[in-house]
Amino acid sequence: MLSFSALLRALPGNIAQGMIWGIMALGLYITYKILNFSDLTVDGSFSTGAAVTVMLIIAGCPAIVAVLIAFVAGCLAGLVTGFLHTVLKIAPILSGILTQIALYSINLHILGNKANQAINVNDYSLLLTLRNTKMAILVALIFAAVLIAILYWFFGTELGSAIRATGNNSQMAKAQGINIDKMKVIALSLSNGIVALSGGLLAQYQGFADVSVGRGAIVIGLAAIIIGSVIFEGKNKKEINFSILLGSAVIGGIIYYISIGIVLWLKLPTNDMKLFTAILVAVFLSVPNLSLGKKKEDKANAGN
Amino acid sequence: MKKLLIVLFVLLLLVGCSGEKGGDEGDKVFNVGVLQLIQHDALDKATEGFKDALKDKLGDKVVFDEQNASGDSANCAVIANQFVANDVDLIFANATPALQAASTATDTIPVVATSVTSFAAALNIDNWTGMTGTNVTGTSDLAVGALEKQAAQIVELLPDAKKVAIFYCSAEPNSVAQADEIEGYLDALGLEHQRFTFSDSNDIAQVAVNACEWADVVFVPTDNAVASYASEDQFSKPVIAGEEGICKRIGIATVSLSYYQIGYKAGEMAADILINGTDPATLPVVEESEMSKMYNPSIAAKFGIEIPSDYIAVE
Known part of the structure; x- marks a missing residue:
């Protein structure tokens, strides 16, 4: 019953959703890779972005403005984590967890004390929707490209370089006269702003915001970053352009969602979906490391 | 290049798995x-x-x-x-x-x-x-009218109960609405009541202990968080449930529509x-x-509650 063309037809939707989570991974990239800060705020700020966007669009705000305000809301969430860490001296992971917990209640309030709020594509003009997946890919692609361009520029400026220095070697950065606390707060805000923006995109795409939509976002984001870096960095440790590294996170998100698409398409026992998704991602991650050159070809053929 | 090889590998894998069949004919x-x-x-x-x-x-x-x-x-x-x-x-x-x-x-x-x-x-x-x-x-x-029947059920099965804890997840508007409604019915029956709520499923056990310390009987509306995450051992007092699934999990009885x-x-x-x-x-x-009165045989037996004959056991 499995038809390959069915998988191909499902591909645009998987790519679109993967790109939206890939944009989320771009935000996570700033804290995880550049700042070297394990930030767990994202599970909360992703939902915040979804909630803010949906409520604003329902209130009559244009979708693009709603998404930008969601970005600002995400920045505020990052600011709180930054405050907990730099001013109250709470450890990075715990700062993120505290903000994430607090955001659960705040997100409920944003959603009008409801766990779920619909935003039906029939009634509202949305930037992107599951109804039209090819258009959704285009919109997500534009967002990803603009964000990558802005981040590429930003991390080349003096301020961006100072953030990178803070992530590389905070003692050294401090010795150079960089205010590392300030850099951490800026990076956390920017990161969570982008995460919230992608939450706003996902809410429109799927047609609803759910208070628990961000649950596990950090896992998907990390998976996307690591899948992307495995594919692009591989074994040649040459200097890779920063914009390609950022792009690889988005592509990692796409591969993650294509993996889920393949698992669904194979019609495996439904309760095992998460198990097989994990296995398939593990396969993606290990392929470049397991085989080299000619051996790879042999293996690929033998496997079938 | 590397990327290309991976894509190739995955495609091979897929084609290998996809014994494609022709279009379905006939009926x-x-x-x-x-x-x-x-x-x-x-x-x-x-x-x-x-x-x-x-x-x-x-x-x-x-x-x-x-x-x-x-x-x-x-x-x-x-x-x-x-x-x-x-x-x-x-x-x-x-x-x-x-x-x-x-x-x-x-x-x-x-x-x-x-x-x-x-x-x-x-x-x-x-x-x-x-x-x-x-x-x-x-x-x-x-379920239209279910809450009134469930309130009456508390009196029917536990005539000595005076204090009712209403236990639910505050993030579920559906549960909040049911709590609002059943309070009226409990007042009419002369039962004292208090709400015990949680907003995260990780807090269920702790809030359940508080509820059971205060109350003689716990009422749980059709709450998804309780239905998915609560367990029988967390409740030391009998639970009247809002629906069949929760009754099967933690409750002694319910008046429920059948899912x-x-x-x-x-x-x-x-x-x-x-x-x-x-x-x-x-x-x-x-x-x-249509709604029916249901009971959970093992939990009802644990609390030694006698179940009238018009009840059916939850499966």
Whole structure:
């Protein structure tokens, strides 16, 4: 019953959703890779972005403005984590967890004390929707490209370089006269702003915001970053352009969602979906490391 | 280059797995996509009922592509997208986010939903007329008059109880509304009551201890968090449940609509759409169902409560 063309037809939707989570991974990239800060705020700020966007669009705000305000809301969430860490001296992971917990209640309030709020594509003009997946890919692609361009520029400026220095070697950065606390707060805000923006995109795409939509976002984001870096960095440790590294996170998100698409398409026992998704991602991650050159070809053929 | 090799490998793997068959000929076999939000007693029952109804009507002329988002609401969109790509004949959406994702994914393929309390709220419909006017219809899990019967049940089964703890997740508007309503009935019966709420499923155990210390009996509305995450050992006092699934999990008894029945009813509507080509836009959403008194034999025995003969045991 499995038809390959069915998988191909499902591909645009998987790519679109993967790109939206890939944009989320771009935000996570700033804290995880550049700042070297394990930030767990994202599970909360992703939902915040979804909630803010949906409520604003329902209130009559244009979708693009709603998404930008969601970005600002995400920045505020990052600011709180930054405050907990730099001013109250709470450890990075715990700062993120505290903000994430607090955001659960705040997100409920944003959603009008409801766990779920619909935003039906029939009634509202949305930037992107599951109804039209090819258009959704285009919109997500534009967002990803603009964000990558802005981040590429930003991390080349003096301020961006100072953030990178803070992530590389905070003692050294401090010795150079960089205010590392300030850099951490800026990076956390920017990161969570982008995460919230992608939450706003996902809410429109799927047609609803759910208070628990961000649950596990950090896992998907990390998976996307690591899948992307495995594919692009591989074994040649040459200097890779920063914009390609950022792009690889988005592509990692796409591969993650294509993996889920393949698992669904194979019609495996439904309760095992998460198990097989994990296995398939593990396969993606290990392929470049397991085989080299000619051996790879042999293996690929033998496997079938 | 490396990327290319990986893509090649994956494609090979896929082609290897995909024993493709030609188009189906002869009698039409209906392909129905089943999209369920989470593994959960009530939802499982509804899916079972839906499938039984379609099998009763269509025999082997129906195949199911059964998918479960495993509690990850964003996965509903992935699954809905897959169903639309497969061009299924009908989508069965079980629970609110499943309905929302399915109705976002398509405005042409019929969507029959169940375990949704309010179709109007789930689909942003302002002037609710009983029909969605779109490709969506189904059965609601709103049980009319259930709360009044459940309040009376507390007195029937536990005549000595004076204090009732109302236990639910404050993030579920549906539960809050039920708590508001049952307080009126409890007042009328002269029972003292207090709310014990949590907003995160990790806090259930702790709040349950507080509730059981204060109360003689605990009432739980149709709360999804309790239905998915609570366990029998957390409650040292008897629990009157808002529905069958919660009763099976932690309760002594309930007056409940049967999720199997609302699923079965949804299956009958789906059969009507598939066989007779009825337009879902004109099929009213079914909002009331028969209720029955149910009890949980093992938990009722644990508290030594005698169950009248008009009760049926939850399975």
